[in-house]
Amino acid sequence: xxxxxxxxxxxxxxxxxxxxxxxxxxxxxxxxxxxxxxxxxxxxxxxxxxxxxxxxxxxxxxxxxxxxxxxxxxxxxxxxxxxxxxxxxxxxxxxxxxxxxxxxxxxxxxxxxxxxxxxxxxxxxxxxxxxxxxxxxxxxxxxxxxxxxxxxxxxxxxxxxxxxxxxxx
Numbered sequence: 630x631x632x633x634x635x636x637x638x639x640x641x642x643x644x645x646x647x648x649x650x651x652x653x654x655x656x657x658x659x660x661x662x663x664x665x666x667x668x669x670x671x672x673x674x675x676x677x678x679x680x681x682x683x684x685x686x687x688x689x690x691x692x693x694x695x696x697x698x699x700x701x702x703x704x705x706x707x708x709x710x711x712x713x714x715x716x717x718x719x720x721x722x723x724x725x726x727x728x729x730x731x732x733x734x735x736x737x738x739x740x741x742x743x744x745x746x747x748x749x750x751x752x753x754x755x756x757x758x759x760x761x762x763x764x765x766x767x768x769x770x771x772x773x774x775x776x777x778x779x780x781x782x783x784x785x786x787x788x789x790x791x792x793x794x795x796x797x798x
Contacts, residue, residue: 660699663687664706668779668792675798688796709794710778715771724767740767 666680674680717739724740746762775795
């Protein structure tokens with residue numbers, strides 16, 4: 630079932646490499662299972678019953694102190710990347726708000742500059758005090774539903790493909 634979710638050349642290459650290795654390589658077997666399952670996109674690992682045991686084991690292990698991500702050296706991927714936030718909507722740029730101590734947070738806002746007086750006949754907006762027509766507006770930056778990724782080289786095209794995944798059960 631996993632083979633249907635990933636390009637055949639990736640799966641075949643991983644299995645052939647793993648089959649040619651001596652028994653001590655069994656330590657990386659879990660890491661290779663995690664890589665195969667995490668890279669599954671249609672369906673995601675949640676829709677592949679064979680992926681539930683290794684991914685549930687991963688989720689449980691991540692909660693323990695001293696967790697090290699299981700890797701698959703045969704695939705050359707190492708640990709996955711992680712990007713908490715999605716891209717900002719069109720017209721917005723990444724910004725940050727300060728925390729209580731005045732330090733900027735990790736790009737948690739999407740900001741843009743707008744002219745609030747557009748279409749009005751005067752150059753300033755009147756209220757209790759004069760305000761400039763140009764203001765910065767911000768929205769919370771959207772979180773990714775699948776914040777982890779593996780970059781896997783496609784042996785056929787030579788291109789690197791990013792495979793996003795999440796760890797929500």
